[in-house]
Amino acid sequence: MTPEEWLANFESKIADVREKAEQFRVGLEASGTTVASPDGSIRVGVAPNGSLTDLQLADSALAGKSGAKLAEEILKLARKAQRDAAVNVAAAFAPLGGDSEAMHMVTGYVPPEEPEEPPAPEPVRERQLWQHEEAETPPPPPRPARPARPPRDDDDDDFGDTTFLRRD
Numbered sequence: 001m002t003p004e005e006w007l008a009n010f011e012s013k014i015a016d017v018r019e020k021a022e023q024f025r026v027g028l029e030a031s032g033t034t035v036a037s038p039d040g041s042i043r044v045g046v047a048p049n050g051s052l053t054d055l056q057l058a059d060s061a062l063a064g065k066s067g068a069k070l071a072e073e074i075l076k077l078a079r080k081a082q083r084d085a086a087v088n089v090a091a092a093f094a095p096l097g098g099d100s101e102a103m104h105m106v107t108g109y110v111p112p113e114e115p116e117e118p119p120a121p122e123p124v125r126e127r128q129l130w131q132h133e134e135a136e137t138p139p140p141p142p143r144p145a146r147p148a149r150p151p152r153d154d155d156d157d158d159f160g161d162t163t164f165l166r167r168d
Helices: 003-029 067-097 101-108
Strands: 033-036 042-046 052-057
Touching: 003 067, 033 067, 042 067, 052 067, 067 101
Parallel strands: none
Antiparallel strands: 033 042, 042 052
């Protein structure tokens, strides 16, 4: 191989790497993502590095939810958006990284997909008693109150036969 051929081959490789690097840059810029809740009341946006860039809450997102439930929903959407962004970054890097160690490193940081939530359990219906079944026994009646003691004359100089040690 002549020096001119080697140089032409080298310049071709450099041009190919530059083109792939530009494709990666464009793909990386587009790797951020936004995820919304099923009803659209919560929207979470993340940058390609997974940092939170946007959070939108509709008034309906607050209705009938506790703060803990709302926070849980927001965090779940943020994790989904971060995973989607990581997958997008890995896809953008694939033409440049191929099957290299760098590509394995990039894909190694993609968070696992979260399991879908199971459907809400059906409400428990009250059990209907059949004729042969008996209802539970009612609780015992409350104990009667203790009768009030008759008022006593509490003179200090009374040394009668009453004692505080005796129960009436």
